[in-house]
Amino acid sequence: MAVVLIIGADGQLLDPVAGQLEAAGYAVLRAPSTQAALATVRHTSPDAIVVAAALPDVEPAELCRLLRREPRITPHTAIFIAGELTSSDARLAALRAGASDILGQPLDVAELLLKLDGYAQLKSLAEEMQSASLVDRETGLYNLHGLARRVEELGALSVRAHGALACVVLAIEVEDDGALPKVTAFCAQTIKGGVRHSDVAGRIAATEFAVVAPRTGANGAIRLAQRLTGVMQRRSHDAAGAVPAFRLRAGYDAVSNVAYAPGSAGDLLVRARRAWHDADAESRLGWIRPHEG
Numbered sequence: 001m002a003v004v005l006i007i008g009a010d011g012q013l014l015d016p017v018a019g020q021l022e023a024a025g026y027a028v029l030r031a032p033s034t035q036a037a038l039a040t041v042r043h044t045s046p047d048a049i050v051v052a053a054a055l056p057d058v059e060p061a062e063l064c065r066l067l068r069r070e071p072r073i074t075p076h077t078a079i080f081i082a083g084e085l086t087s088s089d090a091r092l093a094a095l096r097a098g099a100s101d102i103l104g105q106p107l108d109v110a111e112l113l114l115k116l117d118g119y120a121q122l123k124s125l126a127e128e129m130q131s132a133s134l135v136d137r138e139t140g141l142y143n144l145h146g147l148a149r150r151v152e153e154l155g156a157l158s159v160r161a162h163g164a165l166a167c168v169v170l171a172i173e174v175e176d177d178g179a180l181p182k183v184t185a186f187c188a189q190t191i192k193g194g195v196r197h198s199d200v201a202g203r204i205a206a207t208e209f210a211v212v213a214p215r216t217g218a219n220g221a222i223r224l225a226q227r228l229t230g231v232m233q234r235r236s237h238d239a240a241g242a243v244p245a246f247r248l249r250a251g252y253d254a255v256s257n258v259a260y261a262p263g264s265a266g267d268l269l270v271r272a273r274r275a276w277h278d279a280d281a282e283s284r285l286g287w288i289r290p291h292e293g
Contacts, residue, residue: 002120003044005029007037007063008052013083013107017050020109026116034058038066042274045072047120050112051099053083060085064097071273076126078119082107136203138181139188147202147210148266154200154214155265158258165214166221166254167268170228171276172207172246179244180207186243190232195224208276210269221252251275 004021008014009032018028029046031037034057040046049067051060058066060081067073078100085091091102100119103112134146142150151167158165172187174180184203191201191209200212213224229248236243253271255261 001025001027002047002116003027003029004116005031005037005040005044005046005049006052007031007034007049008054008082009033009056010052010054010083013105014050014052017082017107017109017112020113021116024113032056034063034066037063038070041067041070041072042270045074046077047123048078048080048116049073050080050082053081053085053102059090059093060099061090061093061097064094064099068098069277071270074123074127076119076123078116078123080112080115082112138184139203141188141192141209142200142202144202144204147200147204147212148269150200150202151212151265151269154212155258158214158265160259162257162259163215164217164220164254164256165212165258165265165268166216166218166224166252167272168211168213168221168225168228168250168252169204169269169272169276170209170211170225171249171251172209173249174244174246176244179246183244183246186236186239187232187246190235191228194228194231199224204269204273208273210272212269216254217256218252218254221254225250225252249276251277 004026006014006018006028018030021028029040031040034055051063053060055063064079067079079098081094081099081102084105085094085102094102101115134142134149136143154165172183174183187209188203191211195201195211198214202210204210211224213220216224229250232248251272252275253268255268258265
């Protein structure tokens with residue numbers, strides 16, 4: 001059963017939508033505010049999201065931006081804005097921030113259902129195709145599906161050994177999107193040469209890399225992040241313009257004994273991805289940030 005998350009406090013607009021979606025066979029989750037919505041998507045992966053145009057705490061564009069940063073929201077998760085936005089600029093801002101479509105008022109639920117069905121089928125097909133491969137074609141590293149599988153394998157080994165396990169996520173930021181392929185190739189090559197044979201590296205999103213390191217605690221994760229970011233910065237400087245300018249943020253999470261850690265080893269990857277979003281130059285480790293859950 002496909003799951004739809006409805007965000008907003010406008011019951012007059014959203015209650016009929018929720019009722020008709022449930023009648024059509026969708027499972028419906030409700031979140032009245034931004035914080036409630038973000039809390040929901042950190043524990044579940046909706047197939048589509050409907051956002052009220054009038055929100056009590058943020059603009060729809062900002063909420064779209066926040067949602068698209070969440071690890072459980074994939075590029076294939078449809079986000080619909082329901083209701084009238086204030087201007088053409090607001091519509092464009094929402095679309096640039098990751099909205100899939102904007103449905104004005106009066107809201108046509110029949111149209112929404114048709115679009116939801118189409119997006120849900122595309123999402124399912126895309127995920128099936130992605131899951132069929134474990135390797136990122138552009139870099140030769142594991143993709144998200146492949147890395148997730150290896151994380152669970154390393155987690156099982158670490159449980160038996162009562163060992164530590166860490167995950168470091170590196171995120172690329174470029175001024176010009178056209179520079180991304182060259183920067184991505186450079187970073188992938190640097191990561192391949194900068195990790196131990198026992199470590200597992202992957203490209204888990206267009207601008208995100210992850211390294212999972214067995215027998216590595218929090219201090220080791222910090223050193224790993226510092227070493228990789230330092231090598232990338234030094235080599236890009238030595239390349240004298242051959243590599244376009246870019247900035248790195250890093251997030252990490254680690255457990256000292258996986259046997260006694262709550263949850264699964266895969267949670268490390270989710271928490272490390274969440275951590276890098278909060279990294280900034282003013283934090284204790286600069287652009288490297290631990291998960292602080």
